[in-house]
Amino acid sequence: MKTLLDIVNEIDSFPYHGSTDYDQYTNGLWRFYLPDDLRPHGYISNFVAETMPWTSDFHLDARSVPKRIQLLADSPATANKAIATLLQTTRDRNIFPCLTGWRNEEFRVLGARSDIRIERAGAHLLGITTTGVHMTVFTRSRDGSELLIWVPKRSSSLKVAPGKLDNSIAGGVPAGMQPFACLLKEAAEEASLPEELMRRCAKAVGCVTEFSAKDGGKGVLAPSLKYVYDMEVGGEVELRPADDEVEEFRLMTAVEVKRSIVEGEFKPMCVMVLIDFLVRHGVLTCEDERDYAELVARTHRYLPFPTS
Amino acid sequence: MKTLLDIVNEIDSFPYHGSTDYDQYTNGLWRFYLPDDLRPHGYISNFVAETMPWTSDFHLDARSVPKRIQLLADSPATANKAIATLLQTTRDRNIFPCLTGWRNEEFRVLGARSDIRIERAGAHLLGITTTGVHMTVFTRSRDGSELLIWVPKRSSSLKVAPGKLDNSIAGGVPAGMQPFACLLKEAAEEASLPEELMRRCAKAVGCVTEFSAKDGGKGVLAPSLKYVYDMEVGGEVELRPADDEVEEFRLMTAVEVKRSIVEGEFKPMCVMVLIDFLVRHGVLTCEDERDYAELVARTHRYLPFPTS
The missing domain is CATH 3.30.750.160 (Transcription Regulator spoIIAA)
Known part of the structure; x- marks a missing residue:
């Protein structure tokens, strides 16, 4: 069984200063x-x-x-x-x-x-940092003891990551649009979430970064910055596919999400957002997760390019 | 007026790979x-x-x-x-x-x-990474619109940072003790918080790191890792000094906390924890804070030493 850090190493694959290569x-x-x-x-x-x-x-x-x-x-x-x-x-x-x-x-x-x-x-050809908005929509079990995360399954007919699990809401931020405005658009398009609910309940909670080096020296270099949002909803809110990119939405417990990450069921672009979520909500703790501190640092990598 | 990034630069002062020095x-x-x-x-x-x-x-x-x-x-x-x-x-x-x-x-x-x-x-003489536990205790204003943070003012008779503002709870993690057990001890000693409340309401939310290079080449090198906790409490919970290190606890709005950081009123060791808190609770956003992405990466610096 892989660890979360194994999965992070596959995604955040550009070497760190100080490593042998x-x-x-x-x-x-x-x-x-x-x-x-x-x-x-x-x-x-x-x-x-x-x-x-x-x-x-x-x-x-x-x-x-x-x-x-x-x-x-x-x-x-x-x-x-x-x-x-x-x-x-x-x-x-x-x-x-x-x-x-x-x-x-x-x-x-x-x-x-x-x-x-x-x-x-x-963008990847010139190694430019891509920017996205990613939101985790979650609710709690009746007794309040468990977090339940709304997880879309991508359509099996998609070219990119067909059939994989995804972040509740995710999309690139186009030039000329602010991140939160972009999130509103994606939430309506991907999950039928109304703007009023979003403005009331969606919360900015940080950003995650990764630097992927695909296919070694021959391939493309993909630094990425994702603005991260949480939205806690009640049991009455249901996410529904609004386009043909999502096959279905399902509710998964935080523990199931963690297991699906290490089993490779999530699209790689989602993983840093989910690990950050599991850390911020106390599902992963330093007592139980050996690589806790390294996972937190790796999900917030300092990119060697300007971000502001 | 300094920016938050100016303050972070003063604290996280060990240069980054790629910088000129x-x-x-x-x-x-x-x-x-x-x-x-x-x-x-x-x-x-x-x-x-x-x-x-x-x-x-x-x-x-x-x-x-x-x-x-x-x-x-x-x-x-x-x-x-x-x-x-x-x-x-x-x-x-x-x-x-x-x-x-x-x-x-x-x-x-x-x-x-x-x-x-x-x-x-x-520890600083050999450049060993120090470990601490830091918790922000907060409540909400009556109408729910504002976060109020419990902030202790350090005694003016202390040798280290006399009279400065501090994290609600903070302490080093001694050898042989787990971080959460250490937090329970500090919360009782520093703020009279009962263990039952802590076990019910304190939440692990990540860790922050910094690497301070004090006094240039002559001085000490201080990498630091802080396990971070949040605790939301109701208006009936009051933090009270339990030892002579704290002069008083006061409730400050998140906006007042931000201002006090840039005015240098907080002990430097608290600042990364508070910036991380302001980011995770949506007080700082990428739309309003120019250095948002850099602040997030800087508060989670990848230390060049093992953490797991």
Whole structure:
């Protein structure tokens, strides 16, 4: 049986400074820089750096240590145009499978000093931190002793994580939208939750982070920040699928949720949110969970990119 | 007016990997190793390494990169004796002011593979992570709209942080005691809270971490892990001083607490716990607090030492 920390290691797979493979791994990566900003906004793998059809808007410096890719632009508008052109060209040439999931929806680059945007499907290629809103909707058993969590099962016809369990509500935050406004939209679309209930009962409770390095040096680097919300509801509130992405909602005890995490039944993108929930609600404690302190730190990883 | 992040920067002052001063700062430090354990358990400053009256139980290797101090011992008992002898000798010679606060109470070295202990007053000298329990006791205003936090004012006659505001309940976790058992003891001693109420209402909600580098390279390095608890009580529960360390308890609104943090009225050791509380209870939100994501990551710093 895997532990929660085993699952976290699979998800938050980008090595930590001080680990044996950190230097070798990170020295091979490229840093992505926006105009007039000394802070890197993403890491790019060698495979991506060598394969992307870079335009003259991007200056690649393979001799600097670490290697740099600098976006050259004299305004936010030209920066946005350069990124859009690069990704559209890359998509047209069918170079990276991830761009087949083109969304026509953009992320705002987190922590950028101006409104720089990137097509959602392309964020991982430039190593840009993605932002999402995730909410756990829960109720209590009649005697109050147990937490019951509303868990959707994803449709088996979805391309991403078909048939997996998911957070009660989850979605990416599109550019130009505030996180809580985005949550309202997702809650209505995914679970038929009315705005009035949401405004009264949904509570901001923090954020979780992870940094996933998929497929080693060849693949994509995916730092992620998720704004986290809780909503406690009474037994009279029922979550119902409102689109065809969710097959059904079920109520699971916190203990069942924990077991389903280690059995790999949840979509990986949900796991940090659920572990944070189980910690904040005292289901996991330092007396019972050997890796308690490490799980708390790992679910709130300090990303090497600006977030504010 | 300072921001919350300014205050966090003062407390969590050990540089982060990737910051401009990180390499220069950390290359000068010594790593402290326990027997049969390849993971460092603390960083030691040059000043401390050069000034401590090391016995032959400690092997100093100034040529390795980074520099190493290895405790040599063939059993936990001899390891504990070596640490105790070193600190007692250091205390007798009056070398470091921190040892004037000798407690005759030990911390267990967090994450050590056996029961290795260190006098509380000496933990910072070897850079060992200290462990504490901190609880926020709160209630709600009559109309339910405001959180009210029970805040003790420390006695003006205390040596440490006289007259400062503090967490509702706080204390170090002594070796041989579980965190929740320690919390029960502190809650009775510091605030006259009965065990029955504590067992019914106190909730484990996570932990916070910080890494303080006091007085630069000359001083002590203080990584810290605090197990965090919340307790919501009704208006009928009143916290009363039970020892002479607390002058009085007062109820403060969450907004007053936030203001008092940035005005430096709280003991620094409390601040991470309170920021985490304000985040988890939705007083701080990503819409209103520019540094939200950074504050969340900083209050849960991944320490470079084992925690489990």
